[in-house]
Amino acid sequence: MNVPTTRKAGRLKSRLAAAVLALSACVSGFATDASATTLLAVPHSGLRILDPIITTAHIVRNHGYMVWDTLLALDSEFNPQPQMADYTVSDDKLTYTFTLRDGLKWHDGTPVTAEDCIASLQRWGTRDTSGQVLFDKTESLTAADEKTIVLKLKEPFNYVLDVLAKPSSVVPFMMPKRVAETPADTAVTEIIGSGPFRFVQEEYQPGVKAVYEKFEDYVPRSEPASWLSGGKVVKVDRVEWITMPDAQTALNAIQSGEIDYVESPPVDLLPLIESNDELTVKILNTLGSQTMGRMNFLFPPFDNKQIRQAALKALNQKDVLDALIGNPDYYTVCGSVFGCGTPLESEAGADSLIGSGDIEGAKALLEEAGYDGTPVVLMQPTDVVTIKAQPVVAAAALRAAGFNVDMQAMDWQTLVTRRASQKPPAEGGWNLFFTNWIVPEIMTPLNNPMLNGRGTQGFFGWPTDPALEELRAKYIAAGSLEEQQAAAAELQAHALDEVNYIPLGQYKNPSVWRNELSGLLESPVPVFWNIEKKED
Incomplete structure (x- = not known):
C-alpha cells in the first residue's frame, strides 16, 4: 500500500533532478566573478x-524596465513623477518643457540627449494607443538644447504627464537616436x-x-x-x-x-x-490583472458582429477564473472593461459574462448570423501558467454553442509573433487569442489598448470603429470625474456590444x-x- 507514496517520492526526486539539470545547463558555459x-x-x-516597442508582451x-528608462514614471498613488527629466507646464497648458537630469548616460558611455528622447517618443507614438492620441494633439516636439525637450500642443490635453508615465502596455522607453530611428514595425x-x-x-x-x-x-x-x-x-x-x-x-x-x-x-x-x-x-x-479574449476583425467568422456577440454570450468569467486560478481568494468576477476597484468601474453590457453565460442565446445568434462552420483558429500557449487555461475553457464553451474550433498549441513567444500577422487564418493567421493586462494598463479609455478603433494602427485584432474613437474623445474632453465616469460607461456599453474584446475577470498572482x-x-x-x- 506504500507504492503510490514511493512513486510520488520518485517523481519528486526526478523533478528536482530535472530542475538542477536545467539550471546547470543555463548557467554553464561562462565564467563569472566569484565575488559577484x-x-x-x-x-x-x-x-x-x-x-x-513592437509588442505588448x-x-x-x-525586460524593457531593466535596460531602458522613461522621462516620467508612475508612483504608488498613480501620480506621474520625474524620472529621467523634470518638467514645467505653461499657464495656458499648451507647452510642456522637460529638462534631462544630470548624469544620464547610455550603456556605451555617451550622454543622453534631447534628440535621443524626441526620436524615441516619435517611434513609440506610432505604436501606442495613448501615444497616438498625444501626437494627434501635438503641434511640435523639438529640442531647445542638448538637455531640453519642448512639447507644444494644438489644444490643451490634460493627460500628457499620465501618458508619458504609464507603466504599460507599450512603455515610452528612451533609446539612443540611432536606435530609435529604426522603423516602428521593425525590431x-x-x-x-x-x-x-x-x-x-x-x-x-x-x-x-x-x-x-x-x-x-x-x-x-x-x-x-x-x-x-x-x-x-x-x-x-x-x-x-x-x-x-x-x-x-x-x-x-x-x-x-x-x-x-x-x-x-x-x-x-x-x-x-x-x-x-x-x-x-x-x-x-496589488491591483492585479485582467484576463481577456481578443478576436481578429479582419477575417471570418469574427468580421461578423453577431458571431462575435455569440462568442461573448457563450463565455462566462467564473468558469475561466476557476480554471485559471481556482482559489476565489485570488480572483474577482468583474464586468468592467476598466477593472474593478478603479474610478471607472462599470458593469454596463456585461450581464452574461458575470453570470453563467448564455449558451442557448449564443446558438440562436449563430443561426441568425448564418454561421457556416468556418473554423475558429484559437491559439493556445502551453508554457505560461497565467494564459494556458483560458483557451481550453473557451474552446469547450464555443463548441457547445456550435462553433467549429481549431485550437492550435504553441509557446507564448510564438503566439506573440503570430498574432502580429494579418494573413488569413488558413495561411498562418489566427481568429482568437487570450492574454492578460495589469489593471493600470486598462483602467481608462485612453490607456486601454483594446479600446482602439483605428484599424490596422491599433492593437492586434484591428477593429475599425469610428464610433469608439468618438467616445474616447468624449472621455478625454470630460471636465470632471462624474463626466468621465458617464463617458466611460457609454464607451463600455458600446465596446461590449461590438465585442471589441471579452473581459474575463480579475486575478492576483503572488x-x-x-x-x-x-x-x-x-x-x-x-x-x-x-x-x-x-x-x-
Whole structure:
C-alpha cells in the first residue's frame, strides 16, 4: 500500500533532478566573478523578443524596465513623477518643457540627449494607443538644447504627464537616436539603454536565459523608490532570468535553493511551498490583472458582429477564473472593461459574462448570423501558467454553442509573433487569442489598448470603429470625474456590444522568493532594483 507514496517520492526526486539539470545547463558555459552577487529568477515566460516597442508582451516590457528608462514614471498613488527629466507646464497648458537630469548616460558611455528622447517618443507614438492620441494633439516636439525637450500642443490635453508615465502596455522607453530611428514595425537589434541594468547580449539564449549586469554609471534619483518612480538603486551585480516552463520544476528549484525568485507560481501549487519558512509568498502587484479574449476583425467568422456577440454570450468569467486560478481568494468576477476597484468601474453590457453565460442565446445568434462552420483558429500557449487555461475553457464553451474550433498549441513567444500577422487564418493567421493586462494598463479609455478603433494602427485584432474613437474623445474632453465616469460607461456599453474584446475577470498572482532576498517592491511590474541578496 506504500507504492503510490514511493512513486510520488520518485517523481519528486526526478523533478528536482530535472530542475538542477536545467539550471546547470543555463548557467554553464561562462565564467563569472566569484565575488559577484547574482540573483537567479524564473520569469513568467521565456524572453524571445527584445524590442519593447513592437509588442505588448509583458515579458518584453519587464525586460524593457531593466535596460531602458522613461522621462516620467508612475508612483504608488498613480501620480506621474520625474524620472529621467523634470518638467514645467505653461499657464495656458499648451507647452510642456522637460529638462534631462544630470548624469544620464547610455550603456556605451555617451550622454543622453534631447534628440535621443524626441526620436524615441516619435517611434513609440506610432505604436501606442495613448501615444497616438498625444501626437494627434501635438503641434511640435523639438529640442531647445542638448538637455531640453519642448512639447507644444494644438489644444490643451490634460493627460500628457499620465501618458508619458504609464507603466504599460507599450512603455515610452528612451533609446539612443540611432536606435530609435529604426522603423516602428521593425525590431531594434542594438539593445542599449540608460537604465539601471545592462543587457548582456553575448549570454542571451532566446527563450532560455537572459542576463543583466548592474550599470555602474547609472545615477539613481534621490527620492525613495515607489512603484516605477524614484531611486532605482541596484544592489546586486547580476540578474539572470532562467526559463522553467514547468511550474513544479521551478518550485522544486526554489525550495532547494537553486533559484532565488519565481515571478508567478500557480495558485494551486502554493500549498506545496507556503509551509516552507525559508520562502516568502506575497502579492507584489496589488491591483492585479485582467484576463481577456481578443478576436481578429479582419477575417471570418469574427468580421461578423453577431458571431462575435455569440462568442461573448457563450463565455462566462467564473468558469475561466476557476480554471485559471481556482482559489476565489485570488480572483474577482468583474464586468468592467476598466477593472474593478478603479474610478471607472462599470458593469454596463456585461450581464452574461458575470453570470453563467448564455449558451442557448449564443446558438440562436449563430443561426441568425448564418454561421457556416468556418473554423475558429484559437491559439493556445502551453508554457505560461497565467494564459494556458483560458483557451481550453473557451474552446469547450464555443463548441457547445456550435462553433467549429481549431485550437492550435504553441509557446507564448510564438503566439506573440503570430498574432502580429494579418494573413488569413488558413495561411498562418489566427481568429482568437487570450492574454492578460495589469489593471493600470486598462483602467481608462485612453490607456486601454483594446479600446482602439483605428484599424490596422491599433492593437492586434484591428477593429475599425469610428464610433469608439468618438467616445474616447468624449472621455478625454470630460471636465470632471462624474463626466468621465458617464463617458466611460457609454464607451463600455458600446465596446461590449461590438465585442471589441471579452473581459474575463480579475486575478492576483503572488510571487515567491527565498528569504535571502529583501527589499522587493510592490509594483504592477516586477522590478529588480532595490533588492538585496544576503550571501551565506
